[in-house]
Amino acid sequence: AKDLGRNNYQRYSEQMQARFKWRMSTEVLLRHAIEADELVLHYQPQIDLRSGRIVGAEALIRWESPSLGRISPAQFIPLAEETGLIVPIGRWVIERACRDAASWMRSTEGAHCVVAINLSARQFNEEALMAGITSALSENQLAAHHVEFEITESMVMQDPVSASGILKKLRDMGCKVALDDFGTGYSSLAYLRTFPLDCLKIDRSLVTDVAIVCAVVQMAQAFGFKTLAEGVEDEAVLAVLQDVGCDIVQGYYYARPMPLEEFKSYLRSHSEK
Ligand code: C2E
């Protein structure tokens, strides 16, 4: 029994060491990823359900590391958040997304397509956020109303009063604001109603539940927010969303996130209708 305990401990400590090594090496590599040009943004279309038009595209970050391979943002964003690397990465995302949006905005097909940018918790609370956005907009001659920021429900609920102030600043600049992953946290409805928001993004885990989707859409309408359903994968879900009056949809049923050039051709080929 003693031996077994020792083996367990050894295994545990080996796992800890492996995890620590993974963290250390990944942090070092991530630190260099920006200058090394290993980060890219992919874009996933957002479609207006009534008109069928592409009204937006969400920027989703990808990391292609020569030594680690392709790493999912669900893995490296939390690490970047812990280490503070999210600040330079987040700044890069804003700059690149504005540049890319400006490039599709110059075409007739892309003229109405807003770029949606994810903000992390640290970034959202950072003093320099507004200045960074302002310079990215002016450098690319991009109008503020062509940019939307996605902030998660858990981020705003940590400190609703301060969050509300930041949301107001973003909207005063002319940017749009969407509440991401809605339904996964514990939003206080009393606060939610007072938040300066343009859109509620219904979380992927909820879009297949007809009763919930219906309730969320009705509540959003009462509060004056648009609704976007994410993770739409099939026609049955789409039919329900249409039925309950959801405004915008995003998901594999329409398109997966894709590189910029591919997204531009997507815009071109889906605008004739
Ligand atoms: P999110 O903001 O909730 O983004 C939606 C995720 O769902 C994306 O995963 C997207 O590829 C995926 N998705 C879209 N449609 C479907 C569908 O129909 N079915 C399924 N199963 N999945 C779908 P991705 O690209 O792996 O990103 C994961 C998360 O990483 C994002 O979740 C977001 O929280 C974070 N993230 C990605 N890019 C950035 C960024 O630039 N900045 C920050 N702070 N976070 C980011």
Ligand code: CA
């Ligand atoms: Ca998002």
Ligand code: CA
């Ligand atoms: Ca989401």
Ligand code: CA
């Ligand atoms: Ca999510």
